[in-house]
Amino acid sequence: MATVTIQKVTKAFGDNVVLREFSAAFQDGEFITLLGPSGCGKTTMLRMIAGFEKPTSGEIHIDGQLVSGGRTFVPPEKRGVGMVFQSYAVWPHMDVFDNVAYPLSIRHTPKSEIKASVEKVLSIVHLSQYAERFPNQLSGGQQQRVALARALVAEPKLLLLDEPLSNLDAKLRESMRFEIKEIQKKLGINVVYVTHDQTEAMAMSDRIFLINRGVVQQCGTPQEIYNSPANQFVADFLGKVDFFKGEAQNGRIIFPAMGGQSIPYSGGRRGRVDAAIRPENFYFTEDGVLTGTLETQYYLGDVDDCRVRVGDTLVRVIANGYVHRTLREGQQVCLGVRDMMVFPDDGLLEQMLEIST
């Protein structure tokens, strides 16, 4: 059980700044996820906590003890953390038991104790009957569990997971997700988890740090991040969202690209804005706020994925699966809006587009 305090950590490789003034405090028993697109700096942050990279500036404390910063640097082997690598890094020349026992044998733990600990942790990851197998006789999921067991066997204060599920197939990934969460709850340890998969992050985390281009965009619980994104990037990264440029005035937002149609708005912003609306927050209704023509609809079973032309804009609407029974393509429809996020039109959206293309 450990707390991790990170103070203004910056990391640069030459001129390339991959992480800028990262500050955070992870509490005891918390499940923290560092989330972001690839190359955002999340893995670098994790490797700095582990001690594989040195911060260019800033400090990292584990349990109140300074481990990186100033002239102090505690090497990885002295930090008492567990880590699971993306490639599992299970040693092919040792069998499962030796792999898992390794951290304890390094600490010169008595043989009998090692045996007990390894057996216990193998049963936690459901690998008890595989102790004598070699890694090349195991499936990817099993190797992954060996890596997890090895990270847990020395009862670390802190467990670091670097995209541990990204090499597994979809089904296995889903079940491992809950297993890891269960283990974390049972042992009550502090976990720092790195992923680019937002669903994974949403499902497991107590708190998410959403990082983009080396800068933390938002930090909060999954609900906070999903429902009240701090900016356009966060809104876009989590779930599906479409942006519409408009003008906020007199309790409405007017969209020039929709032929001047408008949506009521009670928020405090005025002037040019980006309105972000998730497709599932549109709905078909008799007395909607927007009118347009239903252009296409794709029936996906549980939902009906539609495109509605409003003025010059094509609006994506994810409606429930019954809609296709009543609506036909080419028909005039009215759309209501359940929820909407409004950001100032500060050019961030254009920046994001530029990067993603």
Place this chain on the structure above:
Amino acid sequence: MQTTIQTRTRSAAAVKLMLLILFFLGIGIILNGVRGQREYAKSGFSSESAYRAIYRLHRETESVWEQKLSPDLGKLTESERQRLGDIAAALLADSWEDLKKGGGETAGALLSGAAEDEREALTHKLLYATFLTAGPKVSTANRKQIAALTEAEAESFRAALLRCVLDDRAEAPAAAAKLAGELTGAEREAMLMQVWFVSCGSMEAGVTEQVNALKKSVRDKAAQLDAFRMIARGEVSAVQQLVAGHGRTAILIGAVLAFNALLLALLMAGDQTWRVDLKWIVILLIVDFLLLFQLLPLLYMLVKAFFPEGSFSLETMRRLHTYPLNLDAVKNTLLAATASMVFGTLLAFPLAWLVGRTDLCGRRFFRGLFVMTYMVPPYVGAMAWLRLLNPNVGTMNRWLRLLLHLSDAPGPLNVYTLSGMVWVLTSFYYPYAFITISRAMEKMDPSLEEASRVSGASPLKTVFTVTLPMMLPSLISGALLVFVSAMSCYGIPSIIGSPGRVHTVTTRIVEYVSLGQQGLNDATGMAVFLMVLAVVILFLSDVVLAKRQYITVSGKSVQPALVELGRWRIPLTVLVGLFAVLVILIPFATILLTSFKIDVGKSVLAPANFTLSNWRTVFGRVETLNSLKNSLLFASVTATVGIAIACTMSYLLQRTRIRGRKLPDFLITLGSGTPSVVIALGLIMTMKGNFGINIYNTAYIMIIAYLIKYLMMGMRTVVSAMSQIHVSLEESSQISGAGWGRTMLRITGPLIFPSIAAGWFLIFIPSFYELSMTALLYSSTTKTIGFQLYEYWTFTSQPMSCAMAFGILLIVMLLNLILNRLTKGEFSI
């Protein structure tokens, strides 16, 4: 549909028929070759070229008869003709009398057996044939005098000659007067007839050559009679002279043809497709080449070692065993190779780790430096260490004496010892292990080490518990590579070992070869020992490497965190730096400095000891330039042919599932693992005509030897490049409408071009400075730069050879630079 199937069966039948015909054609040629050989064995001719000479001389005789002899006789009266015929028959009987003792028909019997109307012609033709080799001597001056006559003069000259023959009181014409001067009776007649023949015969060089060939190959008298008869009667046909004159070659060609037809049939039967695929032809060609020039020599040597005189005997082995020098050589070879392997690996692993995994200062620089040593000819290093560690005048020894306040006695170090040789071998072969280990280390997932660190192990502990065990297969195969290379090295032992009487198997082999037939047998015994050892080690290495296939899921390509050496960083950097200075800088500097000296024993800075004349002299000599030209030519041809084979093989290995594609691959691998001297010795023993191919003392034999030894270097490079190009890249080109050729040209070619260029240089560079094989295969016109240097070093002056060595070094570095530029830095040695 029906028709296609029919056509296919029909064409399948045609192919089967063709293969059958080819097979029997091959068998037929073999049988003819065997017959020719048998005929030859019975004939008493001492060389098969007799048949060719006889055939050519028969044609010459016929044309001389038609154009000159017969018209000349036509001018005589009937009775004169009759008398001339009688004289000729008498002369024939006379000269055959001497020869006939060996047996055979008499001239009289031969002539009386002939038809009436043919008798005269036969008599003159027989005499002509006889006098070609066994007649009275006509000096070259006289021949020239006769040849100088004009057509009309010659005609009257010949008419006068014949008159003289018929009338012994007649005056001989001017050109023959001196020749016939003192002679009387039959001797005079013989001489005049001979002069007649000479003035009728053509003076073409070809004819003289054939006459000489005939003289050489029919020393036996009975055989001589046979030869004359065969010339006169045309008993050797065009086909016969080919078959009997090239019996071995015919057997070889027939065997290759029949073998290929058989192999092709087997391949097609296995594939169930009776279609002639171009790929098969290519495979067959490569296989034929390798079987002939690689496998045949090796097998022949194996046979020769245990069946020296045709029956099983361990005589060769016993002789080798009882001769203490040979036992020493074997002992020295094993000791030196083992020690070099141990020391080389002990050096290579820490160096590879320091350079690859830690924050050692200048790690990239050091890496490049250590890898570069790989391309330095080993004999250059040997020369440098000789200069440094000579017990009396070695530079390093003199410093050590000064530093340690030793007396002026020789020492303290002596390069002319086994340990001296081990040191030089180690310092030149550790890069082999270094490169093998470094490559494997780069491929290893760094997370494996990081997982150990985060589990609580220190960097050093991680090296021993994770890195070393993971590297073990590469470590072992690198070590074995050092062993085999050190064991088969000739350059270093020949320069260091020979003066110090430290013999090795390779130096013994080269010495034995120069000792004639007995020596060749002994050399074979030694070579077989070397070969068997190399093959066993190659096999071991393969077994070890096969286990390397650890499954490692590749993670994202994170730059591995470098181990921080902390307070050890500077001391370790200094240590590695010192090693580089000792192993690379000092030897090269020695070579360079020595090349400017007049007196080798003095410092280059000593007064009046600096000169550029060594460089000027060496590179001004015609022999140097010739050998340089030879080296460049041979190496370019080798590299170009080699890379063509390499590309073909890569395509076959990577892009087809054709049967039998592994066979040439196996042979090529075997060839590169065979010690150089063994390859060369095998070629010497099989390519001097006894198997129908005679390329002894030519450039071909050297190029073939280089190809066998270095082909694999090029092939591996191209194969690995092609394996990295996913086949979908080619498929998407084909789906875009490009044919096979265009796809190769536009997609695959450009993508693997850097590797092709690299492969070319990888074959070129070692062929360029090769010494071990050249030392056995060179002839006076095919000396190479490496061998020329060796000769200068042994027989001329050390400063001059140092100039040349440094020149070679510069060329190799230049080539490396070109390679680097050409492949945009992707490849360099």
